Amino acid sequence: QSALTQPPSVSGSPGQSVTISCTGTSSDVGGYNRVSWYQQPPGTAPRLMIYEVSNRPSGVPDRFSGSKSGNTASLTISGLQAEDEADYYCLSYTSISTYVFGTGTKVTVL
Amino acid sequence: EVQVVESGGGLVQPGRSLRLSCTASGFSFVDYAMSWFRQAPGKGLEWVGFVRSKAYGGTTEYAASVKGRFAVSRDDSKSIAYLQMNSLKTEDTAVYYCGRDRYFAFNIWGQGTLVTVSA
Numbered sequence A: 001q002s003a004l005t006q007p008p009s010v011s012g013s014p015g016q017s018v019t020i021s022c023t024g025t026s027s028d029v030g031g032y033n034r035v036s037w038y039q040q041p042p043g044t045a046p047r048l049m050i051y052e053v054s055n056r057p058s059g060v061p062d063r064f065s066g067s068k069s070g071n072t073a074s075l076t077i078s079g080l081q082a083e084d085e086a087d088y089y090c091l092s093y094t095s096i097s098t099y100v101f102g103t104g105t106k107v108t109v110l
Numbered sequence B: 001e002v003q004v005v006e007s008g009g010g011l012v013q014p015g016r017s018l019r020l021s022c023t024a025s026g027f028s029f030v031d032y033a034m035s036w037f038r039q040a041p042g043k044g045l046e047w048v049g050f051v052r053s054k055a056y057g058g059t060t061e062y063a064a065s066v067k068g069r070f071a072v073s074r075d076d077s078k079s080i081a082y083l084q085m086n087s088l089k090t091e092d093t094a095v096y097y098c099g100r101d102r103y104f105a106f107n108i109w110g111q112g113t114l115v116t117v118s119a
Helices: none
Strands: A009-012 A018-023 A035-040 A047-050 A062-070 A073-076 A086-093 A100-102 A105-109 B002-007 B010-012 B018-024 B034-038 B045-051 B060-061 B070-075 B079-085 B095-103 B105-109 B112-117
Touching: A009 A018, A018 A086, A018 A105, A035 A062, A035 A073, A035 B105, A062 B034, A073 A086, A073 A100, A086 B045, A100 B045, A100 B095, A105 B002, B002 B105, B018 B034, B018 B095, B018 B112, B034 B070, B034 B079, B045 B070, B045 B079, B045 B095, B060 B070
Parallel strands: A009 A105, B010 B112
Antiparallel strands: A018 A073, A035 A047, A035 A086, A062 A073, A086 A100, A086 A105, B002 B018, B018 B079, B034 B045, B034 B095, B045 B060, B070 B079, B095 B105, B095 B112
16 A cells, blocks of 8 residues: 655745645545544654544644545645644555555645 | 553564553543554654454454564553564664544554664
């Protein structure tokens, strides 16, 4: 199972919006609404930001939103803040009952 | 407090074995599947494997990179999930995390335990 494809980096100024894409296949992202997103600042454990494509766990700011179209899922951060600077990973359940991560995206706040 | 804590990491020689533990507290461990993940130094996250809850047969699944060498198990009486790692390779060097599976996502992670495979 190959890693899902994410852009290596995205950047934006405070207050702007950025979107991270996560492209897979019909055997993972496109086949299930079981895509989640994780934020990982340097040296820390990942934190769940979105589950089941577009649901936010309690405590996650509503600036974070998720969506999916076909084989590509997306995470949008609206009203970018300095504290959002981190690595972000998507994760999808697959047709062979495994999970696969995306390649990761570094978000930089300019 | 709902949490999981990994332990058992350390320095091990190539070809040897190591067992990691993931001790859960604050929730009904028996009701959840548990996964293991890893992150090599400076690299991205990789899912390693999981064990389903007994309600779903307690069966396991693995990433192709570790299938046949690693085994995930659980002891519900102790609220512990294990990762048995055999025939270790230098490329298995990583921080290993465990996580609680809920809605096919992981909202509870430990702090990780470092495994270094080196002669």
